[in-house]
Amino acid sequence: xxxxxxxxxxxxxxxxxxxxxxxxxxxxxxxxxxxxxxxxxxxxxxxxxxxxxxxxxxxxxxxxxxxxxxxxxxxxxxxxxxxxxxxxxxxxxxxxxxxxxxxxxxxxxxxxxxxxxxxxxxxxxxxxxxxxxxxxxxxxxxxxxxxxxxxxxxxxxxxxxxxxxxxxxxxxxxxxxxxxxxxxxxxxxxxxxxxxxxxxxxxxxxxxxxxxxxxxxxxxx
Numbered sequence: 124x125x126x127x128x129x130x131x132x133x134x135x136x137x138x139x140x141x142x143x144x145x146x147x148x149x150x151x152x153x154x155x156x157x158x159x160x161x162x163x164x165x166x167x168x169x170x171x172x173x174x175x176x177x178x179x180x181x182x183x184x185x186x187x188x189x190x191x192x193x194x195x196x197x198x199x200x201x202x203x204x205x206x207x208x209x210x211x212x213x214x215x216x217x218x219x220x221x222x223x224x225x226x227x228x229x230x231x232x233x234x235x236x237x238x239x240x241x242x243x244x245x246x247x248x249x250x251x252x253x254x255x256x257x258x259x260x261x262x263x264x265x266x267x268x269x270x271x272x273x274x275x276x277x278x279x280x281x282x283x284x285x286x287x288x289x290x291x292x293x294x295x296x297x298x299x300x301x302x303x304x305x306x307x308x309x310x311x312x313x314x315x316x317x318x319x320x321x322x323x324x325x326x327x328x329x330x331x332x333x334x335x336x337x338x339x340x341x342x343x344x
Contacts, residue, residue, distance in 0.1 A: 136319075142274045142299040143329045145322055150220055152337050154195070155210040162194045162340065173209075188341055195337045196306050198236050206236050213335055214244055217303060220333050224301045227280075228275065231287045231317055235260070241284050241305065249281065257285035257294075274298045291317030297325040306342070323328040 151160040152175075154162065157174075166170040170180040171188050171194070185198045193199050197211030202296045232238050238258055245254045255269045273296060284297060291313055292298060301320045307314060322330045336342045 134169060136323075139326060142322060142326055146329050146331045148205060148333045149336050150216055150333055152195075152211075152213050152335050152342075153213060153214045154340070157210045158337075159196055161199060161209060162191060165190050165194060165298065171199065172288070173199065173201065173207055177203075177205075177207055179207075191341045192306060193234065195218050195234075195342050196234060196237055197341050208246065213305070213337075214240065217305060218240070218244070218248065218336055220303055220335075224331075225322075226301065227299040228282050228301045229282045229296055229299045229301060229321060230282060230303045230305055231291070232284065233286060233288075233308055234306070235286070236286050237305055245282050248278070252279040254282045254284060255280050257283065257290040259286065259289055261289070262281070268293055270296070277306065287313050287317040290329065291320065294320050294324060295325065296320040300326075300328045300330050302332045307334065 126197075131343060141321070143341065161179075165181070165187065170178060171190070172178055179199050181188060182247055190199060194209065195208050195213075197213050198206050199209060200206050210307055217230070232241060235258060237254055242254050242256050255273055257266065257269055261269070265320060272278045273283045275340040283290075283299065285291075287308075302321060303319070318330075
């Protein structure tokens with residue numbers, strides 16, 4: 124530190140930027156009967172039996188936690204590698220939240236399955252040109268253009284749906300003042316970095332962060 128201090132300086136964001144405050148809100152999502160049954164089985168026995176006899180099992184605590192989160196999100200990867208959808212209320216609650224928002228919206232989701240499902244839902248509701256996605260499979264050559272479309276106030280793109288591990292670092296997304304976390308991970312750095320995509324230099328309005336949470340589950344923890 125002594126060597127670095129001779130030619131460097133470190134300033135915290137809150138010390139040098141006059142940014143509007145962050146506002147946090149939680150929206151509870153009730154699990155359906157199918158989700159509750161699968162969640163209890165997976166929690167108690169590290170396995171779940173789905174409709175049609177499909178079985179999902181886990182070999183470690185970490186994998187079990189991931190499976191429990193998948194169930195909360197409305198899908199589950201079974202032992203043959205396929206992803207099985209579960210009856211759920213999460214997508215509906217996300218749409219309810221969006222209906223209460225004005226302007227552009229960033230939606231963070233950890234699973235590719237969810238990102239694609241959200242994209243399809245929003246396109247049906249708001250039109251094909253209303254959504255862009257940003258995750259691991261997004262071609263590098265297209266990424267700058269996707270961000271530019273979202274940042275353009277005259278663009279029809281209203282929704283930026285992304286994986287926070289991919290889109291949560293380095294991007295400027297100040298066109299949005301609303302963020303929805305479809306789910307979260309246990310990684311605080313990813314959460315904080317993704318929050319600051321909209322809360323950074325150039326932002327002049329309060330940023331609202333809405334977490335979709337199934338109470339009493341890994342969502343809440």
